[in-house]
Amino acid sequence: MSRIYLASTSPRRVELLRSLGLEFSVLPVEVPESYATDESPRRYVQRMARQKAMQGAEGLTEGLVIAADTVVVIDDTVLGKPQTRDDAARMLGLLQGRVHRVISGVALYCAQTRRCLTDAEETEVKFAAMTDQEVQWYISTGEPLDKAGAYGVQGKGAVFIEWVRGSYSNVVGLPLRLLYLLAQQLDYPLTTVE
DSSP states (O other): OOOEEESOOOHHHHHHHHTTTOOOEEOOOOOOOOOOTTSOHHHHHHHHHHHHHHHHHTTOSSSEEEEEEEEEEETTEEEOSOSSHHHHHHHHHHHTTSEEEEEEEEEEEETTTTEEEEEEEEEEEEEOOOOHHHHHHHHHTSGGGGSGGGOOTTTGGGGGEEEEESOHHHHHTOOHHHHHHHHHHTTOOSOOOO
16 A cells, blocks of 8 residues: 555544554645635635645655645634634633634645545534633633634543534544545545454
């Protein structure tokens, strides 16, 4: 089987991919995030994931490149990563006590066949109400500052999650079931029987 590449330096995506027992190389990519006003969140994350996969695949003649992009959506507002502590507080204020959606786009590019498949996964999350002190404490941990929607379900933010409906790994940043199904469509099994 040829090599697998992850077009992301996200520690969370690296950890999720490692949980499958796969050997892979990390490809750092820098794709400017530009959300078009007429673009649905689902289309946006698929487009971003595809751009990351294609950038990661530059110069490769074999192997599978995996890329993903995740956003948090509350009502019709798309929340990416907060720019400042105040921005994180604003996002947490929008989320608390409400249900929001986490949408991840996944792209797989097979360098041998030059085929790229993309799809998206959507998960609902219920965020608990927070006191001002809880918001300030959580922001002070630094965790919200590099995560879409200003929280990490797999970290300290877990204490504020009432429930998750759908793929948990999607909320972390890489929906593993969707990844598996896309890889199968490319005839690239992520599991083998010896």
